[in-house]
Amino acid sequence: MIRSMTGFASVDIEHPMVALSVTLRSVNHRHLDLHVRLPSPLLALESRLRAQVQQQLTRGRVELNVSAQFVQRGGLEVEVNEALVERLSVALDRVRASGLSIADLTAGDLLHLPRALEFKEAASDADVASRPDVIEVVTGAVAQALDELITMRSTEGEYLLVDLDSRCVLVSDLIAKLETSAARAKGDLETRLSDRIGEMVGEIEVDHGAVAQEIVKFVARSDIDEEIVRLKGHLAHWRTIVDDNLACGRRLDFLLQEMNREINTVGSKAEGLEVSELIVSAKAELERLREQVQNVE
Numbered sequence: 684m685i686r687s688m689t690g691f692a693s694v695d696i697e698h699p700m701v702a703l704s705v706t707l708r709s710v711n712h713r714h715l716d717l718h719v720r721l722p723s724p725l726l727a728l729e730s731r732l733r734a735q736v737q738q739q740l741t742r743g744r745v746e747l748n749v750s751a752q753f754v755q756r757g758g759l760e761v762e763v764n765e766a767l768v769e770r771l772s773v774a775l776d777r778v779r780a781s782g783l784s785i786a787d788l789t790a791g792d793l794l795h796l797p798r799a800l801e802f803k804e805a806a807s808d809a810d811v812a813s814r815p816d817v818i819e820v821v822t823g824a825v826a827q828a829l830d831e832l833i834t835m836r837s838t839e840g841e842y843l844l845v846d847l848d849s850r851c852v853l854v855s856d857l858i859a860k861l862e863t864s865a866a867r868a869k870g871d872l873e874t875r876l877s878d879r880i881g882e883m884v885g886e887i888e889v890d891h892g893a894v895a896q897e898i899v900k901f902v903a904r905s906d907i908d909e910e911i912v913r914l915k916g917h918l919a920h921w922r923t924i925v926d927d928n929l930a931c932g933r934r935l936d937f938l939l940q941e942m943n944r945e946i947n948t949v950g951s952k953a954e955g956l957e958v959s960e961l962i963v964s965a966k967a968e969l970e971r972l973r974e975q976v977q978n979v980e
Contacts, residue, residue: 684928685847686980687839688712688743692831696824700811702752705824707736707832711978712744720748724812725821732825739829741930742980747828749821753811836980843978844925850972854942855918857965862911864961865953907953910945917942932979939973 692707717736719729736747771788778785811817917938924931924938946969950962 684931685840685844685925686833686836686930687843687978688836688932688980689839689978690832690835692828692835694824694828694831696820696827698817698820700754700814700817701820702754703821703824704750705828706748707745707828709740709743709745709832709836712742715740715742716744718744718746720746722749722751724753724809725749725751727813728818728821731822735822735825736829739833740980742932747825749825751812751821840979843975847925847972847975850968850975851918851921854965854968854972855915857961857968858911858914858918861907861949861953861958861961861965864955864957865907865911865949867955907949910949910952914942914945914949917945930980932976935976935979936973939969939976943969943973 688709688711690707690709692705694703694705696703696705715737717733717740719733719736721729721732732747732749736745768788775785775788812821921935921938924934943966946962946965950959953962
């Protein structure tokens, strides 16, 4: 699966207790480098939000910013002891039923009744932030932002895949040409050596069988069949990796290192101007692939 490491997402959510704004930005990075910025009342959620992001993203420099505007409340909250008021009302009804005339309870009466009213400080922003429903809103907003970011990274990854596939086709063609050109150069080298040795020995009696063996040994040093087989195997493995559902940027980067190593070995062994030109072209395409893979998660 090819996903880019660059993306952006923004989510705004209104809740009766808080207005939230969540933004996620990501750019290229060798590993996952996560930076989280939270307002003071939400700092207790940092580890939870970090884990939430790390479950979804594996690579890139990611910035998570959460801003919160808590609803302004008065300095005091008043709570009525409803159970006590109800019991008083029932008691008054019984008194009225006995024939006595008693007025109904008023708000002023409650002020004079012990424990009928309770005055306390309004909940702080930190208290509101610790409420389960507020925590659920925050984590939900981050989850929504993550979904949008991943969608954007996946869309850009589709464009990256098209470019990577086209360059892999070029590399595959170059490897095929290398195989053909190197085989031809190998035959030419053997012919040149035989001719040259024949000119040098002239009429001298030599063991032609031994000379032929030495020529074969020398020419075998330029054989690149093993390297070509490994290069083809790496290209097949490339397709397996990009078709996988896991993040693949690091694996592709490592695979390109192996392919570069094989190409360098081919360049040191194979003979011929055409082979040298193909080696240069292959190295250039592998470098372009490496540059693009730096954008892959």
